[in-house]
Amino acid sequence: MIAGNLTLTTKGSMELIDITAMVEDRLQAAGITRGICTLFNPHTTAGLTINEGADPAVRQDIIDGLRTMVPMDHPFRHLEGNSPAHIMASLMGSSLTVFIEDGRITLGTWQRIFFCEFDGPRTRSLHWRLISYN
Amino acid sequence: MIAGNLTLTTKGSMELIDITAMVEDRLQAAGITRGICTLFNPHTTAGLTINEGADPAVRQDIIDGLRTMVPMDHPFRHLEGNSPAHIMASLMGSSLTVFIEDGRITLGTWQRIFFCEFDGPRTRSLHWRLISYN
Amino acid sequence: MIAGNLTLTTKGSMELIDITAMVEDRLQAAGITRGICTLFNPHTTAGLTINEGADPAVRQDIIDGLRTMVPMDHPFRHLEGNSPAHIMASLMGSSLTVFIEDGRITLGTWQRIFFCEFDGPRTRSLHWRLISYN
Numbered sequence: 354m355i356a357g358n359l360t361l362t363t364k365g366s367m368e369l370i371d372i373t374a375m376v377e378d379r380l381q382a383a384g385i386t387r388g389i390c391t392l393f394n395p396h397t398t399a400g401l402t403i404n405e406g407a408d409p410a411v412r413q414d415i416i417d418g419l420r421t422m423v424p425m426d427h428p429f430r431h432l433e434g435n436s437p438a439h440i441m442a443s444l445m446g447s448s449l450t451v452f453i454e455d456g457r458i459t460l461g462t463w464q465r466i467f468f469c470e471f472d473g474p475r476t477r478s479l480h481w482r483l484i485s486y487n
Numbered sequence: 488m489i490a491g492n493l494t495l496t497t498k499g500s501m502e503l504i505d506i507t508a509m510v511e512d513r514l515q516a517a518g519i520t521r522g523i524c525t526l527f528n529p530h531t532t533a534g535l536t537i538n539e540g541a542d543p544a545v546r547q548d549i550i551d552g553l554r555t556m557v558p559m560d561h562p563f564r565h566l567e568g569n570s571p572a573h574i575m576a577s578l579m580g581s582s583l584t585v586f587i588e589d590g591r592i593t594l595g596t597w598q599r600i601f602f603c604e605f606d607g608p609r610t611r612s613l614h615w616r617l618i619s620y621n
Numbered sequence: 622m623i624a625g626n627l628t629l630t631t632k633g634s635m636e637l638i639d640i641t642a643m644v645e646d647r648l649q650a651a652g653i654t655r656g657i658c659t660l661f662n663p664h665t666t667a668g669l670t671i672n673e674g675a676d677p678a679v680r681q682d683i684i685d686g687l688r689t690m691v692p693m694d695h696p697f698r699h700l701e702g703n704s705p706a707h708i709m710a711s712l713m714g715s716s717l718t719v720f721i722e723d724g725r726i727t728l729g730t731w732q733r734i735f736f737c738e739f740d741g742p743r744t745r746s747l748h749w750r751l752i753s754y755n
Contacts, residue, residue, distance in 0.1 A: 354620035395595025397539040403715040405665040410698035418708040421692045424555045430544035440552040447537040448584050450716050461663025486622035488754035529729025531673040558689045564678035574686040581671040582718050
């Protein structure tokens with residue numbers, strides 16, 4: 354079992370940030386060759402997702418789609434005014450699991466791992482645990 | 488590998504129930520100190536999510552948001568009339584994975600684990616498996 | 622640790638395909654009795670979900686619900702025209718984790734595992750890893 358943390362700073366109020374290289378760097382620094390890695394996001398107005406990384410338009414379209422689906426102007430009860438961000442966090446999910454082979458995350462051709470900021474900008478952290486095997 | 492089940496009774500048709508203490512109690516009763524725990528919900532009109540637990544308004548806002556997004560009055564095919572609950576179940580997801588350190592679930596400051604009832608009230612169960620490590 | 626892949630061919634542009642038997646067959650062929658299995662979908666316009674399999678209407682209602690929620694005619698930036706499929710992929714998620722007991726996936730009474738095709742028809746693949754225990 355190998356454990357670690359990541360820190361990142363988001364710049365927009367809502368944005369998807371490609372964290373694939375950051376995660377792979379940490380795994381490689383820890384000498385990990387094969388395993389199952391779970392990433393966990395400890396924030397309630399942010400999430401994690403895997404989607405297309407080749408065309409940056411896709412990550413913007415995901416934000417646009419969520420902003421259209423989630424009722425941004427609904428008279429929500431929570432007084433901080435960020436209930437849409439909480440809803441988006443639950444829609445994307447707080448954790449995800451990927452496989453590691455030869456020190457690389459075995460994503461599909463177009464896939465990248467994204468940290469989803471829904472109430473930024475903020476400094477955010479991520480936790481990960483890896484079950485290693487030979 | 489340590490396995491277990493939980494049972495809970497929901498009271499409303501749609502509600503988020505904080506199950507964090509219930510899960511931690513079971514882990515501590517099993518003498519678990521460190522590990523990776525996966526919770527699995529075996530129901531098709533309920534889900535699991537992690538979100539803010541400090542302000543109870545947030546969990547109500549998540550329900551309200553989902554009720555606004557999912558077409559509640561759409562002429563769905565399924566004759567039981569609970570297709571919106573099935574859709575919400577898939578949106579929230581049927582399982583989630585958390586980390587355990589020092590006998591506690593390593594959630595973020597504001598995070599709690601919620602069982603999402605979308606077609607209650609009912610008696611519901613949950614399964615969990617833990618991969619322990621030192 | 623036991624690893625494997627599945628291939629399937631989808632027939633519609635959007636459909637949910639029950640892959641439960643296919644996954645169980647592979648696990649049983651590998652002689653697996655107990656464990657935790659994670660399925661990973663390497664595609665960015667497809668997802669994985671668990672929902673009701675008894676009434677085929679439910680899987681169609683999930684597609685209908687998603688098509689109503691996600692803005693299908695929004696002027697998205699991504700030029701391939703399949704941004705709604707990318708959004709649905711993130712809503713359903715790219716991986717899921719199930720438990721194995723006595724060589725069977727311990728799903729609830731009405732649950733089945735579905736591969737969610739959102740931009741077919743295509744040939745699709747899935748990866749899985751199993752942590753076995755006694």
